[in-house]
Amino acid sequence: MTVTVQAIISKELEAVQTTQYTSTAARTILDKFTVTNNDAVARTFSVNLVTVGGTAGNDNLIIDTKTVQPDETYLCPEMIGQVLNPGDFISTIASAANGLTARVSARIVT
Numbered sequence: 001m002t003v004t005v006q007a008i009i010s011k012e013l014e015a016v017q018t019t020q021y022t023s024t025a026a027r028t029i030l031d032k033f034t035v036t037n038n039d040a041v042a043r044t045f046s047v048n049l050v051t052v053g054g055t056a057g058n059d060n061l062i063i064d065t066k067t068v069q070p071d072e073t074y075l076c077p078e079m080i081g082q083v084l085n086p087g088d089f090i091s092t093i094a095s096a097a098n099g100l101t102a103r104v105s106a107r108i109v110t
Contacts, residue, residue, distance in 0.1 A: 023084035033079035039099035052087025
């Protein structure tokens with residue numbers, strides 16, 4: 001078993017439900033998940049952790065419409081330690097495109 005630590009997401013969030021990362025490893029363990037508001041007004045975002053073959057919905061919603069103030073970084077404690085198996089994925093939606101930046105680091109176990 002090999003463990004690699006790496007950033008798996010580093011990008012602005014979209015205003016439509018979007019798959020941000022799909023696990024192809026035996027396991028992906030989330031270590032850090034931050035969302036920063038780069039805009040001049042408050043923005044919201046939601047995060048789903050979807051099992052293989054599923055779709056984003058209320059049954060896999062982890063963060064629901066979290067508000068982030070201008071120049072604030074939310075540390076997303078709900079995401080720390082979450083495990084993705086092969087084919088599981090992270091899906092997000094933001095209240096506006098190009099206002100929120102997500103950065104996610106994880107341990108990839110192969």
